Amino acid sequence: METTRLDQQMNFLLEVDKLKRVDRQTLIVDGTRPENSAEHSWHIALMGLLLAEHIDQPQPLDLLKVVKMMLVHDIIEIDAGDVFAYDEDEEREEREKQAGRRIFGLLPQDQAEELYQLWIEFEERQTPEACYAASLDRLLPLVQNYLTGGYTWVKYHIPEEKVRRRNQVIIESSHDLWQYAQSIIDQAKEKGYFEK
Amino acid sequence: METTRLDQQMNFLLEVDKLKRVDRQTLIVDGTRPENSAEHSWHIALMGLLLAEHIDQPQPLDLLKVVKMMLVHDIIEIDAGDVFAYDEDEEREEREKQAGRRIFGLLPQDQAEELYQLWIEFEERQTPEACYAASLDRLLPLVQNYLTGGYTWVKYHIPEEKVRRRNQVIIESSHDLWQYAQSIIDQAKEKGYFEK
Numbered sequence: 001m002e003t004t005r006l007d008q009q010m011n012f013l014l015e016v017d018k019l020k021r022v023d024r025q026t027l028i029v030d031g032t033r034p035e036n037s038a039e040h041s042w043h044i045a046l047m048g049l050l051l052a053e054h055i056d057q058p059q060p061l062d063l064l065k066v067v068k069m070m071l072v073h074d075i076i077e078i079d080a081g082d083v084f085a086y087d088e089d090e091e092r093e094e095r096e097k098q099a100g101r102r103i104f105g106l107l108p109q110d111q112a113e114e115l116y117q118l119w120i121e122f123e124e125r126q127t128p129e130a131c132y133a134a135s136l137d138r139l140l141p142l143v144q145n146y147l148t149g150g151y152t153w154v155k156y157h158i159p160e161e162k163v164r165r166r167n168q169v170i171i172e173s174s175h176d177l178w179q180y181a182q183s184i185i186d187q188a189k190e191k192g193y194f195e196k
Numbered sequence: 197m198e199t200t201r202l203d204q205q206m207n208f209l210l211e212v213d214k215l216k217r218v219d220r221q222t223l224i225v226d227g228t229r230p231e232n233s234a235e236h237s238w239h240i241a242l243m244g245l246l247l248a249e250h251i252d253q254p255q256p257l258d259l260l261k262v263v264k265m266m267l268v269h270d271i272i273e274i275d276a277g278d279v280f281a282y283d284e285d286e287e288r289e290e291r292e293k294q295a296g297r298r299i300f301g302l303l304p305q306d307q308a309e310e311l312y313q314l315w316i317e318f319e320e321r322q323t324p325e326a327c328y329a330a331s332l333d334r335l336l337p338l339v340q341n342y343l344t345g346g347y348t349w350v351k352y353h354i355p356e357e358k359v360r361r362r363n364q365v366i367i368e369s370s371h372d373l374w375q376y377a378q379s380i381i382d383q384a385k386e387k388g389y390f391e392k
Contacts, residue, residue, distance in 0.1 A: 006376055009246050014339065016242065017225035020235045029213035039216045042238035046212065046267045050205050050307060064260040067267075071242045111246060143210065180202055 005108045012106040018078045025082070025155075026141045027148040035144070037074040037082060044136045045070040051136065054176040057128045069122045069133045072115050076100045096123075131173040138167045139181055146184050150193025160185065160194040201304045208302040214274045221280050221351075222337045223344040231340070233270040233278060240332045241266040247332065250372040253324045265318045265329045268311050272296045280352070292319075327369040334363045335377055342380050346389025356381065356390040 019041070023034040048066045055061060074082075079099035083092055104116045121130045142163070145152055153163065163185055170178040188194065215237070219230040244262045251257060270278075275295035279288055300312040317326045338359070341348055349359065359381055366374040384390065 006247070006250060006372060010339065010376070013239070013243055013246065013336070014225055014343070017239065017340075020224045020231065020239075021226065021228075028216045029210055030217065032217075035216065036235065038235035038238045039232065042215075042234045042241070042267060043209070043213065045238070045241065045263075047209055049264055049267065050209065050303070051202070054202060064263070067241075067260070067263050068245055071238065071245065071263075107246070140209070143206065144213075147210070176202060180206070 008106060008108050009111070012103070015103060015106055016075055016078065019075060022074070022077045022082055024141075025152045026144045027151050029144055029147050031148045031151070037077050040140075041071055041074055044073075044133075044140050047136045047140055048133060051177065052132070054174045055128070055132055056174055057132075059128070061129050061132060065118070065129045066133055068115075069118050069129060070136070072104075072119055073122045073133065073137065075103055075115075076119065078103055125169070125172070128173065131169070135170040135173045135177055138169055139177055142167055142181055142184055146188050146193070150188055150191065153188070153193050153195070157195040159196075160189050163188075163194065204302060204304050205307070208299070211299060211302055212271055212274065215271060218270070218273045218278055220278050220337075221348045222340045223347050225340055225343050227344045227347070233273050236336075237267055237270055240329075240336050243332045243336055244329060247373065248328070250370045251324070251328055252370055253328075255324070257325050257328060261314070261325045262329055264311075265314050265325060266332070268300075268315055269318045269329065269333065271299055271311075272315065274299055280348075321365070321368070324369065327365075331366040331369045331373055334365055335373055338363055338377055338380055342384050342389070346384055346387065349384070349389050349391070353391040355392075356385050359384075359390065 019038040020036055022037040024037055024040055026035050026040075027033065028035045045067050048070050049063065052061055052063060052066070076096045076099035079102060080092070080096045083089065100116050100119055104112045104119070106112070107115065121127055122133055125131050125134050152158070167181050167185070170181050215234040216232055218233040220233055220236055222231050223229065224231045241263050244266050245259065248257055248259060248262070272292045272295035275298060276288070276292045279285065296312050296315055300308045300315070302308070303311065317323055318329055321327050321330050348354070363377050363381070366377050
């Protein structure tokens, strides 16, 4: 039997169900369990729709592109795993690209290419859409961490300086959001969540 | 201190984190646990981006609207709970509207109004975008159920006829997707997943 475009699309959609089993370091806000990458992707996509007015950029963003990017930005973790924000790993990039080629490659070629490129664009942060998406991908876990007693910072002994540096990406898209992020970091510091 | 738009938006975004704790009847594809409504929303939003070519409608859909709709379509469940597809409940509509007013009402008024209206549009299924979104909201759980041994059909003794009727909504947007759904139902019948 011939494999139709719809078959390929459904194969991809069923494969990415596995993202629901990829746990992140961050806890959900009530602190009861780790967040998974599928629900995180939903959360920042919704965030992307709502916070666009805070971007410094004078031209309006392509919001559909932002949302697409956010919906697919973690899919490679199905093969490559979630990488902890404060880890360094040189082989990571190649492993993630392989994952992207395999997983997006389940789709019809035009869609595979589109989503792979969107993911690369997100990773490279060279467009306003990618900068904005990357900012929210920092900001939301920052707030989640703050609300769960500084969970990952405490667990991995992360110093304040490292958190400020990592979140500085946010300035590239919005001074308002950066100010908000800084106020969260200030409060986290007051509460003693960072390594001294 | 004055509550800014950003404060309101963040309050909403943190409130909807609770959708990650709303379990659905459907299992995730590997069968290990119930799916929650946040990861389900991610999944059908992604599906919405990929399957639009199968719609019968000659005009192109407003895809951004479709994706927005899908990202918010279950948020009212935070207060109103997940309603099992085959349950009837007369008070449900009022309970859900109250939930919508409270939760979307956390946002600045313009955004609260926009998302509430999008959710109502989704529920009423009177626009091509809403019909398409509702179709995928049927089709994906259908396939998930099939792949998990007919889990909810077996558990609640659902007959084939009821499943065909419920999924007929799909015809309103796409004959291709309806054909696909029917082939899944046929296979589920062969495997004996439906109540006789």
